[in-house]
Amino acid sequence: MKILVCISHVPDTTSKINFSEGDTKFDTNGVQFVINPNDEFGLTRAMWFKEKQGAHVTVVNVGSTETEPTLRKALAIGADAAIRVNTAASDGFSVAKQLANVVKDGAYDLVIAGRESIDYNGGMVPGMIAGLTNANFVNNCIGLEVDGTSAQVVREIDGGKETVSTALPLVIGGQKGLVEESDLRIPNMRGIMMARQKPLTVVDPIDANAETTSVKFEKPAPKGAVKLVSADNLDELVNLLHNEAKVI
Amino acid sequence: MSVLVYTESEQGTFKKAALEVASYAKAVANQLGTTVTAVTINVDGASELGNYGVDKVLNVSNPQLQSFNANSYAEAIKQAAEKEAAKVVIVSSSADSKYLAPLLAVGLNAGYASNVIEAPTSTSPFTVKRTAFTNKAFEISQINTDVKIIGVSNNSFGLVENSGNASSEDFSPSISDSGIKVESIDKATDKVTIADADIVVSAGRGLKGPENWGMVEELADVLGAATACSKPVSDLGWRPHSEHVGQTGKPVASNLYIAIGISGAIQHLAGINASKVKVVINTDAEAPFFKAADYGVVGDAFEVVPQLIEKLKAFKAQQ
Numbered sequence: 073m074k075i076l077v078c079i080s081h082v083p084d085t086t087s088k089i090n091f092s093e094g095d096t097k098f099d100t101n102g103v104q105f106v107i108n109p110n111d112e113f114g115l116t117r118a119m120w121f122k123e124k125q126g127a128h129v130t131v132v133n134v135g136s137t138e139t140e141p142t143l144r145k146a147l148a149i150g151a152d153a154a155i156r157v158n159t160a161a162s163d164g165f166s167v168a169k170q171l172a173n174v175v176k177d178g179a180y181d182l183v184i185a186g187r188e189s190i191d192y193n194g195g196m197v198p199g200m201i202a203g204l205t206n207a208n209f210v211n212n213c214i215g216l217e218v219d220g221t222s223a224q225v226v227r228e229i230d231g232g233k234e235t236v237s238t239a240l241p242l243v244i245g246g247q248k249g250l251v252e253e254s255d256l257r258i259p260n261m262r263g264i265m266m267a268r269q270k271p272l273t274v275v276d277p278i279d280a281n282a283e284t285t286s287v288k289f290e291k292p293a294p295k296g297a298v299k300l301v302s303a304d305n306l307d308e309l310v311n312l313l314h315n316e317a318k319v320i
Numbered sequence: 321m322s323v324l325v326y327t328e329s330e331q332g333t334f335k336k337a338a339l340e341v342a343s344y345a346k347a348v349a350n351q352l353g354t355t356v357t358a359v360t361i362n363v364d365g366a367s368e369l370g371n372y373g374v375d376k377v378l379n380v381s382n383p384q385l386q387s388f389n390a391n392s393y394a395e396a397i398k399q400a401a402e403k404e405a406a407k408v409v410i411v412s413s414s415a416d417s418k419y420l421a422p423l424l425a426v427g428l429n430a431g432y433a434s435n436v437i438e439a440p441t442s443t444s445p446f447t448v449k450r451t452a453f454t455n456k457a458f459e460i461s462q463i464n465t466d467v468k469i470i471g472v473s474n475n476s477f478g479l480v481e482n483s484g485n486a487s488s489e490d491f492s493p494s495i496s497d498s499g500i501k502v503e504s505i506d507k508a509t510d511k512v513t514i515a516d517a518d519i520v521v522s523a524g525r526g527l528k529g530p531e532n533w534g535m536v537e538e539l540a541d542v543l544g545a546a547t548a549c550s551k552p553v554s555d556l557g558w559r560p561h562s563e564h565v566g567q568t569g570k571p572v573a574s575n576l577y578i579a580i581g582i583s584g585a586i587q588h589l590a591g592i593n594a595s596k597v598k599v600v601i602n603t604d605a606e607a608p609f610f611k612a613a614d615y616g617v618v619g620d621a622f623e624v625v626p627q628l629i630e631k632l633k634a635f636k637a638q639q
Contacts, residue, residue, distance in 0.1 A: 085567045089457050109568045191452070192459070193453070196421070208499040210500065230415050234502060235504045236501060289457050291458075292457070306617070306631045310635045319519070
């Protein structure tokens with residue numbers, strides 16, 4: 073089985089978010105970049121398929137040279153090969169078009185992408201790859217088994233979960249639950265050394281215009297001070313929620 | 321060239337989000353000087369949708385669409401959009417709509433903006449404000465394609481009544497086999513879900529153990545709220561993953577968010593930033609959550625929460 077794991081290069085979850093150039097660009101100053109957490113769950117599941125079923129795992133990213141350390145980290149975790157589509161990622165649709173092109177070229181059986189990236193939160197790339205490659209698609213996956221050419225997938229739904237069966241080729245939008253958080257892997261020294269020997273192929277982008285453009289960013293207005301209510305006077309809290317905040 | 325809105329329903333009843341996206345569609349139609357057409361699947365609701373500004377309803381009645389399936393639903397909505405020559409298609413931010421919207425975007429070759437929180441700031445060029453960086457910032461996004469898809473964030477626009485009469489028309493899209501077969505569904509049907517909830521009651525490690533969740537559930541029951549939890553609590557297995565709120569869990573955009581015994585890590589705060597009013601109950605007056613909250617009670621949850629339940633019961637009895 074050939075698996076492609078889409079890796080988004082995103083600011084660490086603890087990052088303070090700032091913008092530069094008149095609030096038109098994300099300010100990367102002092103920001104640590106990591107594998108998008110939703111992708112990391114998918115990558116770890118792919119490692120399981122590699123170890124238990126002999127799958128070959130390639131990771132891919134659309135981005136400039138700055139994203140290579142993130143791809144190298146995925147190789148150090150155990151992926152066999154990496155591909156970087158050499159263009160700055162713009163909107164989700166154009167990224168999906170680049171990735172769909174890689175999928176078509178590589179004839180992958182299974183494409184694992186995070187259900188959304190934690191930076192732009194577009195939540196569109198996995199579904200669009202499926203749409204563009206005519207593959208089956210399951211989103212919000214919290215469980216995945218593959219047996220030959222068929223797959224059983226558990227997905228989170230509002231208020232519960234749903235189990236579906238489908239056939240390969242398949243694209244999934246993965247998330248926390250796909251593997252346990254305790255199973256996520258930290259690259260060890262051997263993995264880091266081996267990652268240096270593994271192929272990281274840089275491919276030219278195809279022509280794909282951005283369908284949406286970021287015009288500007290804004291940060292939420294500063295928050296006013298919290299209104300403290302004494303633990304002995306909870307009538308006051310009920311009163312404030314009813315009369316002032318008007319939420320009950 | 322109407323604005324098309326997909327109005328979600330469950331067991332023959334519109335979800336609240338459906339009425340919100342209908343309200344949003346009316347605002348967009350007013351900006352564009354056009355009308356609103358809603359597409360409904362296996363529910364007849366022209367009169368109800370008319371109250372929220374919908375002019376015409378396309379009723380899709382098809383047993384193949386009895387349970388949700390992203391591919392088939394996207395196909396039905398795509399064909400409705402083509403029939404109406406819709407330039408703007410509006411969906412909600414439910415898990416189902418976020419599942420189908422990217423497939424619909426490919427089908428219509430449309431730019432898609434999700435998590436949109438306001439009516440378009442301009443229709444030429446077409447720009448919308450959406451949340452990004454898990455609610456740590458907003459992005460003003462311009463959609464460049466001829467057809468545009470907007471995913472409206474829950475509870476961001478609200479319900480706006482626009483009394484009118486919607487006409488009703490049967491619509492029969494051709495649906496092919498979706499390639500996905502549902503084997504089983506495991507759903508707590510009697511509980512309010514985080515996605516639909518106006519109020520969310522959430523608790524963290526301060527509760528000391530899963531056996532203490534009874535009072536959280538009781539508080540949620542009194543308020544008609546959904547229950548949620550912080551990441552450590554779901555990691556410890558005290559509560560299911562589906563209740564984990566935060567950057568790698570579920571985002572919450574409720575009107576009221578009550579956090580009990582949650583200190584307020586940056587990843588958790590990002591997940592709840594879109595909630596309108598935040599109340600924090602914590603023994604530690606220095607907990608970061610107090611900086612993000614509107615109202616706070618410094619106190620022991622085991623003393624405060626039972627009292628709050630009694631006060632709220634008394635308040636509800638008076639209403």
